[in-house]
Amino acid sequence: MTTRLIDDSLFDGADPPRLVGARCTGCGTVVFPRQGSCPRCSDGAMAAHVLPESGEVWSWTVQAFPPREPYRPPADGHRPYAVGYVDLGEVLVEARLDLPRQLIRIGLPVRLTTVPTYCDEDGTQVLTFAFGPDAEDAR
Missing domain, CATH: 2.40.50 (OB fold (Dihydrolipoamide Acetyltransferase, E2P))
Structure with missing residues (x-):
């Protein structure tokens, strides 16, 4: 089957897949799923971050x-x-x-x-x- x-945007493309969130480059806040701005500080850019x-x-x-x-x-x-x-x-x-x-x-x-x-x-x-x-x- x-x-x-x-x-696909939730995962890192590896096998087995891992979840990908985002980390704020300003304050370090991690979110999942990814988003374009930080919910805590609104200052930093959000960079892809593979989760545990x-x-x-x-x-x-x-x-x-x-x-x-x-x-x-x-x-x-x-x-x-x-x-x-x-x-x-x-x-x-x-x-x-x-x-x-x-x-x-x-x-x-x-x-x-x-x-x-x-x-x-x-x-x-x-x-x-x-x-x-x-x-x-x-x-």
């Missing part, structure tokens, strides 16, 4: 109902999934959590991964970023 990333691959669950919930557009449900319909904020040290990233609900806890070490989100009309499986178990730490 052919796959593609949901938005692993972090910890900062907070989480279950997305029990389909989100609004541009969300595209999978062919078999929306199924609830865990979503949370992952603390990557410099920035909190909102992401799907690719873990069984009973294992998710605040402070749980997690690692970047990709998960299928929907299929294009031509059958291409579209992948988005998520965070899953960090090796043996998901207990």
Whole structure:
């Protein structure tokens, strides 16, 4: 099956992909996704900044109902999934959590991964970023 990333601008082009945010050249603030100006100081230029691959669950919930557009449900319909904020040290990233609900806890070490989100009309499986178990730490 052919796959593609949901938005190439979110990733660094490596294999496996890493998330790319931006760092302010003035004050050092890191953001994700990238943006053109600093939300803290508005002075510095924003430079691409590759984010760490692993972090910890900062907070989480279950997305029990389909989100609004541009969300595209999978062919078999929306199924609830865990979503949370992952603390990557410099920035909190909102992401799907690719873990069984009973294992998710605040402070749980997690690692970047990709998960299928929907299929294009031509059958291409579209992948988005998520965070899953960090090796043996998901207990």
